[in-house]
Amino acid sequence: MTTLENHRITSPASYREAATFRRVWDWPTRLVHWGLAASILGAYVSNRLGASYFSLHLFFGYATIVLVVFRLIWGVVGTRHARFVNFLEGPRGVLRYVSAVGRKRRTRYAGHNPLGALMVITLLLVTGAQAALGLFGNDEIFNLGPFAGLVSKEASLFLTSLHRRLFYVIVFAVVFHIGAVLIHVFVKREPLILAMITGRKPADIVLPEEAIASSRSLLAILLFVALTAALIFGLDVAPRPDTDIASF
Template identity: 40%
Template sequence: MTQQPVTQEHKPVWDIFVRLFHWSLAASILFAWWSGEQGGNWMEWHMYAGYSVLALVLFRLMWGFAGSHYARFSEFVRSPIHTLKYGLQLTKRQDAHYIGHNPLGGWMVLMLLLLSAAQAGTGLFANDEIFTEGPLAHLVSSSMSVEITRWHKTIFDGLLIAIGLHLAGVIAHQVFKGEKLVQSMLHGRKPAGIHEDSHAFAPFWLGLILAAIAAAVIWGIVNLL
């Protein structure tokens, strides 16, 4: 935690994999919702979007341990007490400046990852009892598949709430605090004190390997189980 620096320069914070993950997850969830609402032949694409969500979340979990400095969970997941103190400071406009995710943002990242994984994961076992069933529905009983389908729909409501809170937080920081969070997730740079340490991004080849592993794992689960 550091105080807002007086003299700043823009430094690289979000590597290309964090940025691609962020926008790809948003697009996949949006398309999954839209295709699910259309039904019919679009349900096949709905499932593909779900597989993409699972692969993206798996990659982000691995990148959270092996990726660049600001992408790592150890850098932005703080204790509940620390996060509560930050929240109280925020209400008084005395909150400290964080180059990466702030404490509330860090916990929001975890919540979105968990809900996205649960939403897409339950979809693997879902069954609409009419036209479409998930690729792993055969591993559970018909009644259990129907019950999991209910969870699938309920979890999505929770995911929508979490997304709404996330967007509200981004808008608050963007509009009222003047932090260009959206732009930084496009070009990867954020303002930081000139004396703040710079951290090199993790190797590009490492990101490619982890992305390939994530895709291969989800492909194997969907096609081989």
């Protein structure tokens, strides 16, 4: 597996002194990032509001599925820094980065650093699994997930239990992620939050040849439309339980 070329330096210029910015993150990657954040929060709030908001809870679950699947595909066909091959590193790369941080050496990554890359994959997997499990959910009172009819009641209840438990894993991952970002922003003085909003990083972090020229917008839009249509079709053809929820 290859990594970003020449992405480490031991003493880069101060991040605050950069006079120009170069684009690193395409808008689809940023949309997925903030869209997942909104969907996780929305799913939590709608669940806390009660059974009458179940349809809204489902909407946020559907949004999560589309966003996660899109990001996984975009990790193969997307722009340079969105592709997994350009930021995922093996154990040696991760340990080398952790060692450099521990020795307070400056590091420079145009895209994700190795630990950030692991967090990206972790969040995609756990949020995707959480949303997928919810499709088979059953609260035994009022509501069923749209795919609950595909499995037995026992299986539905088991998957619902996993769905609930996985929430705590997501909370832990999100808290860890936010904490790591805040350390980078306020301790290492790396503008990670601003970069994920604007798509740009200071020029002393991103070499000219590392900047992206476009977001591949047409491909991204077509992919979003295709995934949304596939989800709608799947929901439409999924069998529904023939009995009421109490006997399902």
